[in-house]
Amino acid sequence: MAQRQIGNQRVRICKYDTVIVGSGAAGMNCAKKLYEFLDGKGVKDAATKIAIVTRGLSLGASRMSGSDKQTYYKMGTSPDVADSAESFAASLTAAGCCHGDLALTEAIGSLRGFYNLVEAGVPFPHDSMGTYIGYKTDHDPYERATSAGPKTSKFMSECLEKIVRRYGIGIFDHKEAVEFLTTGDGENKRIIGIVTIDCKSLCKDDSGINVFYCDNIVLAAGGPGELYETSVYPHGQVGIHGLAFKAGLAAENLTESQFGLASTKFRWNVSGTYMQVIPRIFSTDANGCDEREFLASFFPSMSKMATDIFLKGYQWPFDPQRIENLQSSLIDILVFNENQKGRRVFMDFLHNPIGGDGMSEFKIEDLEPEALNYLKATGAMQKLPIERLEYMNRPAIDIYKEHDIDLYTEPLEISVCSQHNNGGFAINRWWESNIKRTFVIGEMAGSHGIKRPGGSALNAGQVGATRAAEYIANVYSGDITEDLVDESQIKKTIERISKLNNANSDLIPQQVILQIQHRMTAFGGHIRKLQNAEKALADTIELQKKIQNNGLKIVEPMDIIPAIQAEHLAFASIAYLKAVVELLKAGSGSRGSHLVLNDDGIEIHPDVKDPDTGKPLKFKQENKDLRNSILRIEFTESRGQFECLTVPVRQTSKERKAFEPAWTDYREGKIYN
Numbered sequence: 001m002a003q004r005q006i007g008n009q010r011v012r013i014c015k016y017d018t019v020i021v022g023s024g025a026a027g028m029n030c031a032k033k034l035y036e037f038l039d040g041k042g043v044k045d046a047a048t049k050i051a052i053v054t055r056g057l058s059l060g061a062s063r064m065s066g067s068d069k070q071t072y073y074k075m076g077t078s079p080d081v082a083d084s085a086e087s088f089a090a091s092l093t094a095a096g097c098c099h100g101d102l103a104l105t106e107a108i109g110s111l112r113g114f115y116n117l118v119e120a121g122v123p124f125p126h127d128s129m130g131t132y133i134g135y136k137t138d139h140d141p142y143e144r145a146t147s148a149g150p151k152t153s154k155f156m157s158e159c160l161e162k163i164v165r166r167y168g169i170g171i172f173d174h175k176e177a178v179e180f181l182t183t184g185d186g187e188n189k190r191i192i193g194i195v196t197i198d199c200k201s202l203c204k205d206d207s208g209i210n211v212f213y214c215d216n217i218v219l220a221a222g223g224p225g226e227l228y229e230t231s232v233y234p235h236g237q238v239g240i241h242g243l244a245f246k247a248g249l250a251a252e253n254l255t256e257s258q259f260g261l262a263s264t265k266f267r268w269n270v271s272g273t274y275m276q277v278i279p280r281i282f283s284t285d286a287n288g289c290d291e292r293e294f295l296a297s298f299f300p301s302m303s304k305m306a307t308d309i310f311l312k313g314y315q316w317p318f319d320p321q322r323i324e325n326l327q328s329s330l331i332d333i334l335v336f337n338e339n340q341k342g343r344r345v346f347m348d349f350l351h352n353p354i355g356g357d358g359m360s361e362f363k364i365e366d367l368e369p370e371a372l373n374y375l376k377a378t379g380a381m382q383k384l385p386i387e388r389l390e391y392m393n394r395p396a397i398d399i400y401k402e403h404d405i406d407l408y409t410e411p412l413e414i415s416v417c418s419q420h421n422n423g424g425f426a427i428n429r430w431w432e433s434n435i436k437r438t439f440v441i442g443e444m445a446g447s448h449g450i451k452r453p454g455g456s457a458l459n460a461g462q463v464g465a466t467r468a469a470e471y472i473a474n475v476y477s478g479d480i481t482e483d484l485v486d487e488s489q490i491k492k493t494i495e496r497i498s499k500l501n502n503a504n505s506d507l508i509p510q511q512v513i514l515q516i517q518h519r520m521t522a523f524g525g526h527i528r529k530l531q532n533a534e535k536a537l538a539d540t541i542e543l544q545k546k547i548q549n550n551g552l553k554i555v556e557p558m559d560i561i562p563a564i565q566a567e568h569l570a571f572a573s574i575a576y577l578k579a580v581v582e583l584l585k586a587g588s589g590s591r592g593s594h595l596v597l598n599d600d601g602i603e604i605h606p607d608v609k610d611p612d613t614g615k616p617l618k619f620k621q622e623n624k625d626l627r628n629s630i631l632r633i634e635f636t637e638s639r640g641q642f643e644c645l646t647v648p649v650r651q652t653s654k655e656r657k658a659f660e661p662a663w664t665d666y667r668e669g670k671i672y673n
């Protein structure tokens with residue numbers, strides 16, 4: 001890296017054809033595929049043209065997150081059940097607000113992405129004939145899901161990293177993204193680089209500033225995990241949504257986040273077998289005393305209550321359409337209801353569910369057929385949940401043991417947590433954003449609709465990575481020769497960073513982040529109300545202005561990192577809350593994974609209370625008319641504000657050419673037009 005003195009700072013500068021921000025499963029695969037496409041085209045030293053820049057190789061959802069058997073959703077591989085890309089795409093678009101072309105592309109690219117991982121060494125199980133056996137996941141009508149165990153996405157990113165390293169691609173670790181460098185306006189706008197701070201070299205004498213110039217940039221920095229207080233995203237998954245908005249990227253479906261039950265001491269989803277073994281679920285007061293079987297009074301029978309707990313396994317995300325008539329998402333609501341009262345909720349694998357007055361004792365034979373047949377078929381008829389879990393999925397116990405939680409001796413604290421954003425930055429069918437040469441892949445990309453089958457996030461990340469790499473290699477691989485280094489622009493960034501540092505400010509970075517997280521969980525989370533969201537939006541805009549005007553109090557050099565994060569998380573949360581407000585104003589109702597409260601709505605139960613009023617909580621049903629359009633949001637620099645518009649859902653391409661004309665299009669590169 002070349003060094004330059006800019007102002008009073010030493011700045012390290014380098015230039016790559018393509019910079020990939022983020023080193024999760026998506027970013028790693030993009031680097032791998034880009035190398036292979038370039039190498040295949042005869043580009044010499046392809047590795048030297050690519051760089052991965054990341055705040056933490058060991059961070060992010062791919063490396064740190066999972067569940068009982070973390071799911072990868074792919075086209076069916078059963079020897080006797082036929083599947084098709086159109087049918088797969090129909091599952092992705094089923095609940096609406098999902099672009100048909102993206103869904104079909106994800107379907108078509110699915111097996112290619114899957115076998116790329118198999119070849120990379122991800123241990124997806126197969127039988128003696130080589131069949132990759134599937135199972136059913138949430139919002140999945142077939143058995144398209146597979147898994148390499150609780151740590152599927154970790155294995156994916158690790159196996160891909162090995163290949164990336166073998167190819168000799170540079171990985172720049174510990175680089176916190178600070179700002180994108182841009183040129184031009186409107187159609188001509190380009191991101192030409194990213195400024196980062198090296199957290200390792202940051203000290204009194206070194207600001208740690210690095211600038212990575214590039215012709216193409218791929219944003220693979222994951223979901224906005226640190227936006228939420230009650231969250232199962234791994235700690236430190238900050239994301240770069242605020243920076244991307246500031247650079248001019250448009251986003252879609254931001255409102256469609258997923259929420260569900262997860263353990264909080266060690267952040268992990270309690271889906272699949274954790275629920276299918278039917279543990280006892282109980283609550284305590286804040287000190288862990290006064291145990292109560294809080295679910296019991298809401299259910300007419302033990303059989304119904306226990307079956308609902310079982311169903312949470314593959315109906316994992318909180319789903320407002322699964323509350324009425326004692327369906328499984330009633331459990332999420334009741335857990336939330338307990339938490340609202342200041343009580344803590346636990347899963348206890350040492351006991352079967354305990355009923356209330358007049359309820360019979362738990363008997364596995366009394367379960368409703370769906371649960372009973374599954375447990376019989378898998379041979380999981382042991383007496384206790386822990387025995388059933390040990391029998392069905394030993395690694396699901398081990399993962400907690402690795403994090404000092406012993407399910408054989410202690411209960412597991414859970415909450416309804418934020419887990420994934422189905423929305424993200426707007427992309428076309430090559431995963432290119434509204435800014436040319438800027439691609440968005442993985443969870444940062446907004447390719448999903450209101451609901452998605454479990455496991456389709458990992459599939460979308462792999463397909464998007466391949467698509468972006470293919471496009472870059474075939475369309476944008478020529479070097480831009482002009483010298484892009486513009487010292488005045490870097491100087492402005494340095495000035496902005498030092499302006500952020502104000503010893504007299506009353507804003508402490510960590511406290512500001514906590515404030516943002518609390519507001520997002522309370523008002524932009526799985527329970528929403530227009531007045532609350534409007535107030536939260538106004539308060540966040542106020543906070544952002546205060547940060548701009550007064551800066552943040554930085555005591556140690558390292559505090560600059562949370563200060564930068566606080567600034568862009570505040571900006572990102574304005575976008576999220578604004579989208580929530582606009583969708584509520586459009587009359588959306590409860591959909592996807594969130595509930596919209598409304599005085600005229602449907603009452604769940606007299607004892608499930610609205611936290612604001614203490615009256616029975618009532619929710620508004622989904623307005624299905626909105627399923628064919630998507631809420632898009634963009635920061636308009638000239639007006640200094642976020643603006644929303646509604647765009648129609650793009651339809652699935654029906655273009656099916658005969659082989660010869662398709663071959664000509666391919667040879668002549670017309671497929672990239």
Ligand SMILES: Cc1cc2nc3c(=O)[nH]c(=O)nc-3n(C[C@H](O)[C@H](O)[C@H](O)COP(=O)(O)OP(=O)(O)OC[C@H]3O[C@@H](n4cnc5c(N)ncnc54)[C@H](O)[C@@H]3O)c2cc1C
Binds near residue numbers: 027069220233457
């Ligand atoms: C508990 C849990 C369970 C899940 N289970 C499933 C499942 O079963 N199936 C499924 O399909 N999906 C699942 N998901 C979602 C899926 O794991 C993620 O969407 C996916 O791993 C995201 O991959 P990614 O490569 O886009 O981003 P990540 O893996 O999150 O990587 C982001 C990268 O960006 C870097 N980065 C972040 N912020 C910055 C910054 N400010 N500056 C520089 N670098 C930055 C990080 O260090 C990291 O390298 C689950 C998620 C969670 C949280």
